[in-house]
Amino acid sequence: MRGCDKRIVALGAVLVACQGGVAAADPSMPGGETAVNWPAVDWAHARVVTVQMIDDRFVPDKIAFQRGSAYRLHLVNAGADVHEFTAPEFLKAIAIRNPNVLERTRLDEIALQPKEQKDLYFVARTPGHYRLTCANHDWDNMVGEITIE
Numbered sequence: 001m002r003g004c005d006k007r008i009v010a011l012g013a014v015l016v017a018c019q020g021g022v023a024a025a026d027p028s029m030p031g032g033e034t035a036v037n038w039p040a041v042d043w044a045h046a047r048v049v050t051v052q053m054i055d056d057r058f059v060p061d062k063i064a065f066q067r068g069s070a071y072r073l074h075l076v077n078a079g080a081d082v083h084e085f086t087a088p089e090f091l092k093a094i095a096i097r098n099p100n101v102l103e104r105t106r107l108d109e110i111a112l113q114p115k116e117q118k119d120l121y122f123v124a125r126t127p128g129h130y131r132l133t134c135a136n137h138d139w140d141n142m143v144g145e146i147t148i149e
């Protein structure tokens, strides 16, 4: 190994410098609306809601959001199995800031390996009640309900 340490420090500085302009590049939502259409969302102060996935339950299994508010939904797989946050109608009812957290092959869910954590940033948009399931374990009643008030 030759000395690469100085280059790594320089790369770190570049990464920090780049973090300013992320919001402007957000891709569009399902339905054609983009997150940037929302007036000045302050994502640093998005309300944090944590949902744990265990074998085989969502904790909590009832989740409520306020229409027009910005959220960071923090998903934690605390189980030993792969779990999925599968909620196609809910995902259409929100304006998503980071759609790349969704599964590429299935845009209606977020999959988490054991011990993995993922964040979904969004603004709640359409009031209603939405079904939440884990596509792997709905047979075991790994289901929940999401409300946008």
Ligand SMILES: [Cu+2]
Pocket: 056, 081, 082, 083, 084, 134, 135, 136, 137, 142
């Ligand atoms: Cu599961």
